[in-house]
Amino acid sequence: MTALGTDTELRAAESLLVWEPIDAARLLAAVADDAAGANVLFTGTTRGVTDGVRTSRLAYEAHEPLARAQLARLRDEAIAHYALTACIVCHRLGEVAVGETSVAIATSAPHRRAAFAAAEWLMERIKSEVPIWKCEEAVDGVRTWIHPDGLPQANTTEEPASNQAHDANHAHHTNQDGAA
Amino acid sequence: MHEPRLSDHAATPTDLVRIRLFAGMAAAIGSRSLEVAWEGGTAAALRSLLIAEHPTLAPLLARSAVAIGDAYVTDDAVVPPGADVAIIPPVSGG
Numbered sequence: 001m002t003a004l005g006t007d008t009e010l011r012a013a014e015s016l017l018v019w020e021p022i023d024a025a026r027l028l029a030a031v032a033d034d035a036a037g038a039n040v041l042f043t044g045t046t047r048g049v050t051d052g053v054r055t056s057r058l059a060y061e062a063h064e065p066l067a068r069a070q071l072a073r074l075r076d077e078a079i080a081h082y083a084l085t086a087c088i089v090c091h092r093l094g095e096v097a098v099g100e101t102s103v104a105i106a107t108s109a110p111h112r113r114a115a116f117a118a119a120e121w122l123m124e125r126i127k128s129e130v131p132i133w134k135c136e137e138a139v140d141g142v143r144t145w146i147h148p149d150g151l152p153q154a155n156t157t158e159e160p161a162s163n164q165a166h167d168a169n170h171a172h173h174t175n176q177d178g179a180a
Numbered sequence: 181m182h183e184p185r186l187s188d189h190a191a192t193p194t195d196l197v198r199i200r201l202f203a204g205m206a207a208a209i210g211s212r213s214l215e216v217a218w219e220g221g222t223a224a225a226l227r228s229l230l231i232a233e234h235p236t237l238a239p240l241l242a243r244s245a246v247a248i249g250d251a252y253v254t255d256d257a258v259v260p261p262g263a264d265v266a267i268i269p270p271v272s273g274g
Contacts, residue, residue, distance in 0.1 A: 061202060061203060062273070065250040066249075066250050066251070066252070067273075069250040069251065070252075102274070103274050123274065126273055127271070127272075127273060128271065129271070130273050131247070131266075131271055132271055133203035133204070133272050133273065134274075135203070143207075145204035145272075146272035147204050147240060147243070147269045147270040147271075147272065148271075148272060149243075149270070
């Protein structure tokens, strides 16, 4: 299991990069709060098939200081703009078996829409701005580092919607890559 | 005794810059870093220099961001000699 520390330490963590399996339930428990009526947990898990090619192994690497700084910045922005009660963002590095959790986001807020919207906004930003890369190894042994088309968005940071915390009847982020 | 050296500066690593590489870029050249002669200039100029010196990296370099230390920098930012530079190709976390 993970050596993630106490719930208090988890909630205070600016960013979490870990090399062990992520215990996502612990993240969800750690954002619970008397002030929060909504708790959202997103987990991203490694796919065994991508574009018809069976993947046998996946691994992630990061520019760690930069990734930590970017994760901390995004977390701060999410907490501020969505008025979150608590927020934990955790990404795993190294080899991750198919089906295991590679990324987990836990948010809590007084009401559900802010908690949902913040988790989705964070996930979109992580996938476009945080310097973490995935390597897929196919069953035939061919290893491929994944570098999506399009320019990195390091300098075009998209602001979270400004008024969502109180009036959140629609999706708050704009999908830049067209993913669902 | 040491020889007197009037131009110490010219021989020091401060006229170099070490560039960290990741993922597909490190795999492409079989190394996680590059060192190039560098007296300072913009991030865009550094990218152009690397494209000229390492054509195999050109397609990814053209789509990469530049970071110094733990921050991204814009193309017009000055990269001083000796800086902790990283080239950040399109990311695929999540």
